[in-house]
Amino acid sequence: MKKIITLSFLLFLGAFSVYWLNRARTIQLFGEIYARVETDQKVVALTIDDGPNEKIDTVLAILRSHNVKATFFPIGNLMEKQPNAVAKIVNEGHEVGNHSYTHRILSLKSYKTIRQEIEPTDVLLRRAGYQGDIHFRPPYGMKIFMLPLYLKLNNRKTIIWDVSPEGDPELNEDATKLSKFVIDETTNGSIILLHPMNDGRDASLQSLDPIIRGLKAKGFVFKTVSELLKLDRS
Template sequence: MKSPIRIVLAGSCALGLLSAPTAAWAEQHRTAAAPKPTATAKPSAKPTAKPAAKPKPVDCTKVKCIALTFDDGPGKYADKLLATLKKHNAKATFFLEGQYVKSRPAFAKQMVDEGHDIGNHSYTHPRFTEISIDGIREELKKTQDIVKKVTGKYPTTIRPPYGLLDDDTKTVAAEMKMPIVLWNGGSRDWATRSEKAIYDEVLKNAKRDGVILMHDWVAQTVTVMPKLLTALQKQGYHVVAVSSLPGAKTLKPADVFPAGAAEDKDLSADSPTGDPDDFAESPADGS
């Protein structure tokens, strides 16, 4: 019979043998299960966005162009008109009155910032044929100054109010080194105040390299503009500023553009004459 002491020692040894591999396995399992540290990934540099490519200038010697021009502004609807022009990728020419540049400077600045042409249409819209040469000079100079102050740029062309042109106006234009821009097609928007009539009149007068007279203070003109631009573009026209038309870049001081416009006897029919009955609502009333 074995001694009790030996039995106890044998049991202890047996328990030790059983417990030793269990602890070793557990340690090994913990080591195997622990995730290996990984190198911290460096944040990737964000791709630099490429600046939007500027649209190529339209070459009107190769494609069909037309210039829409707007007198007496900035009118109170000019912001809506500018949004429409931008949406249709069209450029225009705005002949500004100094008094409205003063009262709506943000619109004038937006015209320049968005790449439209700006011209000088006097300060208070008098008939140049009925005031002195000093009066003409003062009207144009005041407008040059206020436009430069507001937009950072001077107007580069002159459109006399009502399209009335005489030798005194040409003399002042020569002094100021600016050409004179009239038109060869109208919209009669000031007279009809009808979207359909404006639309039909412009399409009737549309022609390659044409210069169309409109007004951005006529609400119906601004409202019909999306439809009108779509129709012109479907007919293959690129709607551009006057400066993009063939011959415009080579104009000299006091030159009249478009060719033959000064001799057009029907020219005045496209513009308000200034008589009270011509306006259902004058530009001043719409300010």
């Protein structure tokens, strides 16, 4: 009986560790992961995930009107459907990163599958003219076993976030509440996550302008993720 209890406890502990590691924002098994950076400067990175789709022009126009450079994590197979969209993003001086080819959960996937998700997406980003470092953002933020190993072996940084309002149903349908939350929660070195091009995320799209205005009014300067990482003193 005692053995069964011990075994059950160990199994529970193991399962919990896997669950926790898969979602942890600051720790992964291998390689560098950032949810924010340590800095005294009032700097912030705005990251825009998924797409691209026909809403890209609206997003780019808002960023352009404030002279803000953001970091986009587009999905490979959607980039193929909108061949010019990423080139437009790159031409306007924004950073782009890798968010996989099919946007499936990569936890527990084989090394080969992970390569097939990441490497063709890199090719598309380069084909669009992007020349900087390509960081990786795991779909759904989940990242266990072979994914961090791949990223470590290939010297890639994993970029998560520390300000993400869209998971909260109280916020995600109301641009005013959503932007207030982001402006209140952002601290020096924060990484903000939004999905303004996705279906059902009209409030996120509408919140872009007030978020930028509000953070600028508080003295924040917008940086791309690579620029932000250079300021990390941790």
